Amino acid sequence: MAGGTRVISIYAQQLKRRGHIVRVISPPHPSVPLRRKLKAKLLGRDIPEGPREISSHFDQVEMEHHVLERFRPVREEDVPDSDVVIATWWETAEWVNSLSPKKGAKVYFIQHHEIFEHLPVARCEATYRLPMHKIVVARWLQTVMRDRYSDYRVDVVPNSVDHAQFFAGVRRKQNVPTIGVLYGSVSFKGLDVSLDAIRAVQKRISNTRIISFGSERVKASLPLPPGAEFTFKPDQNDLRQLYSRCDVWVTASRSEGFNLPAMEAMACRTPVVSTRAGWPEEAIKTNYNGVLVDVDDSVGLANGVEWVLMRDESEWTTLSTNAFNTVIGSSWEASADMFETALFRACERAARGEIAGGLFTNGLPPCPRRTV
DSSP states (O other): OOHHHHHHHHHHHHHHHTTOBOEEEEOOOOOOOHHHHHHHHHTTOOOOOOGGGOOOTTTTOOSEEEEOSSSOOOOGGGSOOOSEEEEOSHHHHHHHHTSOGGGOEEEEEESSOOOOTTSOHHHHHHHTTSSOEEEESSHHHHHHHHHHHOOOOOEEOOOOOOTTTSOOOSOOOOSSOEEEEEOOOOGGGOHHHHHHHHHHHHHHSTTOEEEEEESSOOOTTSOOOTTOEEEESOOGGGHHHHHHTOSEEEEOOSSOSOOHHHHHHHHTTOOEEEESOSHHHHHOOBTTTEEEEOTTOHHHHHHHHHHHHTSOHHHHHHHHHHHHHHHTTOOHHHHHHHHHHHHHHHHHHHHTTSSSOOOOGGGOOOOSSOBO
């Protein structure tokens, strides 16, 4: 249920609606060894979910989706001959790189610069140097690809928000000051910083309410404040109500590819207080639609949250309206148009031999409405 997977599923659907033949290929979630389950139980932790228990954004999508018989690399025989083949993260980029040209022009859809300590850093870095056409979700990623990997032909296709799902009429402040936060224990999401800031705000504004949701249960090592409302894996149709019950949305990512929840919160007219990471750094203007602070600055984050919550009714409504107006012009249809154009550009580049993949007659790219 990760946000990146959701974005992939949206583009798969959008391309299909445009008449393309789209096939999704993925390995199943790895099985959880019994030893790991027993260890979690003995330590009082949540027992890891098995493959059959894990839900996905592709569950409700009408899409040709081939799930491999076990967790392993995607191989030549798994992939149909296509016009374009798209890798969606560093490991799949290695798999796509090994495919023959007849599987299509090779594209790398990059939603984060995946250089983290828990990953094989050298292998991850190497994937960004592969001869593929890159599509990134934010301008900062385009800059990284240019400055660090010397790739100057990168398409930026920003994420968007479904305004049929995320919306709200002109709002008033809640009777009880309410802070919203996404629960995720991965270090780069900075939840520890958000919680430090929230606790500081609660000392200054005693009746503050906390609303949180996430795709993992609350851990004893990273608890929410007492009395916080937490929803585990909320239905996608319930997210709008959760965002709309908040007076401010807090996010303290140390590193972020995009940060879709911040955009969704704004679509529901909730001002956002965020660190300078991902899309918020490009979209938030302090004291206009939220507040922007430095990474790991819990004091600044707390001050920003308090500032939003202490606005009077008129000032807060202006903030709320500005947040809404920041994202109202975006749409998945417009983003999908850009994504499709980038795929055609990849075909043209493959025909010229600038990137790997693609077998085209007379050096011409394929006709529109083909296979992805």
